[in-house]
Amino acid sequence: MAEKTKEQIKIGGIDETKYSMDTHLIYGKSVSDKWDYSHHVTAPISSSTTFRLDSVERGAQGFMQFANTEEFGDKAPIFIYDRLGEPNKDMLEENLAYVEKGEMAVSFASGMGAIAAVLGILTKPGDEIISHNTLYGCTLSLLSNWYPRYNIKWSPFDLTDPANIYNFVTPNTKVIYFESPANPNLEIIDIEVVSKIVKELNKDRSEADKIYVVIDNTFSTPFCQRPIEHGADFVVHSLTKGIGGFGTDMGGAVIGRKKFQDVLHLYRKDFGAVLNPKSAWSILTYGLPSLALRQRHQIKTAVRVAEFLNSHPKIEFVNYPGLPNRKGYETAKKQMIDFNGNFAPGSMIYFVLKGATPAESKEYGIKFMDYVANRAYTMTLAVSLGHTRTLIEHPASMTHSVVPPEKLAERGLDAGGIRLAIGLENPDDILLDLDESLKVI
Amino acid sequence: MGFQTDAIHAGQNPDPVTGAVSTPIYMTSTYAQDELGVHKGYEYGRTHNLTRQSLEKNIATLEKGKYGIAFSSGLSAENAVLGLVKAGDHLIVSNNVYGGTYRLFELIMKDYGLDFSWIDTSNPKNVENAIKENTKIVYIETPTNPMLNLTDIRAISKICKDNNLICVVDNTFMTPYFQNPLVAGADVVIHSTTKYLNGHCDVVGGMLITNDDKLHERFRYLQNAVGAIPSPFDCWLTLRATKTLAVRMKQHQENAMKIAEYLQTQSYAKKVIYPGLPSHPQYELAKKQMSGFGGMISVDFGEFETAKKIMNNIKVFTLAESLGGVESLVCHPASMTHASVPKEEREKLGLTESLVRFSVGIEDVEDLIADIEQAVKKL
Numbered sequence: 105m106a107e108k109t110k111e112q113i114k115i116g117g118i119d120e121t122k123y124s125m126d127t128h129l130i131y132g133k134s135v136s137d138k139w140d141y142s143h144h145v146t147a148p149i150s151s152s153t154t155f156r157l158d159s160v161e162r163g164a165q166g167f168m169q170f171a172n173t174e175e176f177g178d179k180a181p182i183f184i185y186d187r188l189g190e191p192n193k194d195m196l197e198e199n200l201a202y203v204e205k206g207e208m209a210v211s212f213a214s215g216m217g218a219i220a221a222v223l224g225i226l227t228k229p230g231d232e233i234i235s236h237n238t239l240y241g242c243t244l245s246l247l248s249n250w251y252p253r254y255n256i257k258w259s260p261f262d263l264t265d266p267a268n269i270y271n272f273v274t275p276n277t278k279v280i281y282f283e284s285p286a287n288p289n290l291e292i293i294d295i296e297v298v299s300k301i302v303k304e305l306n307k308d309r310s311e312a313d314k315i316y317v318v319i320d321n322t323f324s325t326p327f328c329q330r331p332i333e334h335g336a337d338f339v340v341h342s343l344t345k346g347i348g349g350f351g352t353d354m355g356g357a358v359i360g361r362k363k364f365q366d367v368l369h370l371y372r373k374d375f376g377a378v379l380n381p382k383s384a385w386s387i388l389t390y391g392l393p394s395l396a397l398r399q400r401h402q403i404k405t406a407v408r409v410a411e412f413l414n415s416h417p418k419i420e421f422v423n424y425p426g427l428p429n430r431k432g433y434e435t436a437k438k439q440m441i442d443f444n445g446n447f448a449p450g451s452m453i454y455f456v457l458k459g460a461t462p463a464e465s466k467e468y469g470i471k472f473m474d475y476v477a478n479r480a481y482t483m484t485l486a487v488s489l490g491h492t493r494t495l496i497e498h499p500a501s502m503t504h505s506v507v508p509p510e511k512l513a514e515r516g517l518d519a520g521g522i523r524l525a526i527g528l529e530n531p532d533d534i535l536l537d538l539d540e541s542l543k544v545i
Numbered sequence: 546m547g548f549q550t551d552a553i554h555a556g557q558n559p560d561p562v563t564g565a566v567s568t569p570i571y572m573t574s575t576y577a578q579d580e581l582g583v584h585k586g587y588e589y590g591r592t593h594n595l596t597r598q599s600l601e602k603n604i605a606t607l608e609k610g611k612y613g614i615a616f617s618s619g620l621s622a623e624n625a626v627l628g629l630v631k632a633g634d635h636l637i638v639s640n641n642v643y644g645g646t647y648r649l650f651e652l653i654m655k656d657y658g659l660d661f662s663w664i665d666t667s668n669p670k671n672v673e674n675a676i677k678e679n680t681k682i683v684y685i686e687t688p689t690n691p692m693l694n695l696t697d698i699r700a701i702s703k704i705c706k707d708n709n710l711i712c713v714v715d716n717t718f719m720t721p722y723f724q725n726p727l728v729a730g731a732d733v734v735i736h737s738t739t740k741y742l743n744g745h746c747d748v749v750g751g752m753l754i755t756n757d758d759k760l761h762e763r764f765r766y767l768q769n770a771v772g773a774i775p776s777p778f779d780c781w782l783t784l785r786a787t788k789t790l791a792v793r794m795k796q797h798q799e800n801a802m803k804i805a806e807y808l809q810t811q812s813y814a815k816k817v818i819y820p821g822l823p824s825h826p827q828y829e830l831a832k833k834q835m836s837g838f839g840g841m842i843s844v845d846f847g848e849f850e851t852a853k854k855i856m857n858n859i860k861v862f863t864l865a866e867s868l869g870g871v872e873s874l875v876c877h878p879a880s881m882t883h884a885s886v887p888k889e890e891r892e893k894l895g896l897t898e899s900l901v902r903f904s905v906g907i908e909d910v911e912d913l914i915a916d917i918e919q920a921v922k923k924l
Binding site for chain 2: 145146147149152156389
């Protein structure tokens with residue numbers, strides 16, 4: 105009888121696949137043999153650095169089983185020490201893997217922790233990483249400032265034309281890395297075409313020499329785009345952004361195939377960028393379940409804001425994946441699709457003010473952003489994105505300040521480019537603030 | 546087990562699910578039931594919470610009690626004590642308690658038909674004389690806030706036993722580290738856990754502790770029915786704080802003693818009240834019923850202007866209500882913690898406009914004394 109009721113609680117017999125992804129965001133994988141917290145409707149916040157082991161034998165077994173799923177399968181882990189694993193992170197990881205359509209997820213202390221981990225397990229000295237020209241500033245810094253020290257080469261190129269891969273790939277290439285939409289200029293890269301080309305190239309390569317497609321899906325969130333469905337090998341996230349959603353917690357994740365889970369766990373254990381369980385709990389409890397609601401609202405607002413900016417006489421150009429007649433629009437329409445099959449162009453907007461020269465457009469941009477910083481109620485001058493509040497920033501001097509002025513164009517950046525991350529405010533209020541702020545120029 | 550061992554272990558067995566050595570924060574408002582009428586003993590967050598249970602067991606053990614019942618503030622714990630009586634009942638209360646207690650009893654609950662006698666419980670004879678036919682509870686605070694008057698817990702408990710009354714002791718100032726009222730015969734101990742038990746000025750909470758099964762049953766009923774429960778997160782923070790209660794209390798007392806001794810030699814301090822000074826009128830009782838003297842000092846500076854200048858010029862001490870935190874605080878009882886007590890009542894107790902209450906923290910005591918010195922130089 106007791107056994108039977110336990111099974112009932114775990115809703116063991118339920119076919120999860122017939123439910124919508126909105127619902128999955130709340131329940132995640134729903135059934136797990138790993139823990140019996142099912143009677144706590146909200147999971148407890150794990151807050152222990154270490155775990156009691158009944159015996160030395162069990163301790164030894166725990167260490168043996170850690171990161172050894174090949175031999176021990178996926179049974180309930182023997183928890184040893186927070187850095188190795190604890191329930192909150194594990195629960196979050198199960199749900200992240202589920203919504204990103206991956207086989208597994210491993211969480212990290214930040215998005216950069218996740219990026220460094222996936223690149224760390226895929227490369228060694230002598231290898232090469234090729235990437236799109238435009239990337240988040242700290243990713244650029246990792247690739248250009250640190251990896252040369254380990255003799256790992258980085259070659260950036262224009263991946264908006266995937267055929268360029270053939271010109272840049274070498275026998276040493278191990279990773280193709282990109283963001284789509286790219287940070288901050290929102291260029292679109294065709295995930296399916298890139299993945300197909302890589303698959304072709306891999307046919308002639310040994311297992312050890314395979315190239316992996318790694319995409320940072322932070323800007324889209326799994327609500328707008330699930331790259332693994334389009335053939336990508338790995339997705340990385342800064343959970344700090346749209347998935348976390350409230351601007352309260354840092355976090356990162358790598359999502360991909362099961363066979364990489366153990367090595368990612370080992371990497372996390374030894375490099376130590378481990379996600380704080382309290383942050384994992386927040387993201388699990390507040391972030392993921394509200395993702396669809398927040399994204400739907402933010403996209404609706406972003407479409408209106410992009411259209412407003414696009415028709416404004418003081419704006420040189422606007423890049424937003426939802427604006428027709430932009431480069432990449434058709435690709436965006438193909439791959440940025442929400443859970444219900446609708447076009448979901450995201451909540452990020454990039455634009456440049458008119459000016460006789462790039463210097464003048466930068467001057468106007470800074471004047472505009474300073475005005476926003478002091479006078480706008482619904483826009484905050486701050487880095488980060490996917491927040492409840494609309495955030496505005498100047499990539500060239502903030503998120504991408506690692507790029508020297510003379511290299512801006514090479515990295516696809518405009519001196520006066522402005523990045524706008526739409527929040528949850530009433531869209532009329534954001535438009536009101538934008539309208540007023542643009543009048544000062 | 547010794548006090549420090551209990552502080553670290555009582556109520557905190559490793560989590561049965563994972564073995565987690567530190568108690569998880571059980572953030573859930575409700576619990577899934579196996580089937581109708583079958584559950585794991587947990588139904589709803591107001592009624593049951595594992596983190597809260599850990600804290601209750603922990604503080605109960607430190608107070609040498611069987612049961613702890615946690616509340617969202619010291620005052621909501623006091624309110625639960627009043628849930629033991631009904632309209633027409635009479636209570637005897639120390640005449641110099643925390644101002645909020647006075648406010649709850651005299652200015653709110655009196656209107657519901659409760660009768661309070663405010664008497665000087667430092668003389669047990671006064672308690673005996675105040676007993677009426679409808680008396681149900683004797684409620685004492687020792688040492689009192691802020692005059693630091695002592696009441697003999699053993700003597701009052703005996704009177705209560707002889708007259709079938711419930712003896713309630715507010716032990717907030719001493720904490721179980723320095724004083725165990727249940728051992729001395731009291732029926733109920735009350736705490737504002739906001740103070741020394743939590744100790745870091747980041748949680749508001751209260752606790753009742755008792756050995757009596759019937760009282761426990763009633764308090765548990767009130768906790769659930771009235772609903773003034775603390776959050777699991779606050780319980781977890783407090784649980785973390787009790788682990789260092791012993792080391793903190795030792796330091797609070799060492800610092801307070803040095804400051805009291807220093808102030809006693811200063812002419813601007815007209816009257817220095819600290820139970821650890823032989824000049825305290827109840828020094829002998831203090832030595833007998835407490836194993837230490839705590840971290841609270843009250844000083845009468847003679848003139849309001851002098852007191853005001855010292856409070857405004859002092860820097861390391863923060864001018865603020867509350868007490869018992871690791872940081873030193875200073876407060877003006879007449880206008881702050883005890884403003885709800887009528888002026889004539891205050892004056893009778895010696896709670897003058899020139900009285901300043903010091904909650905001595907655990908900073909380096911040399912810095913605290915230097916801080917008082919620099920504030921006094923500006924007089």
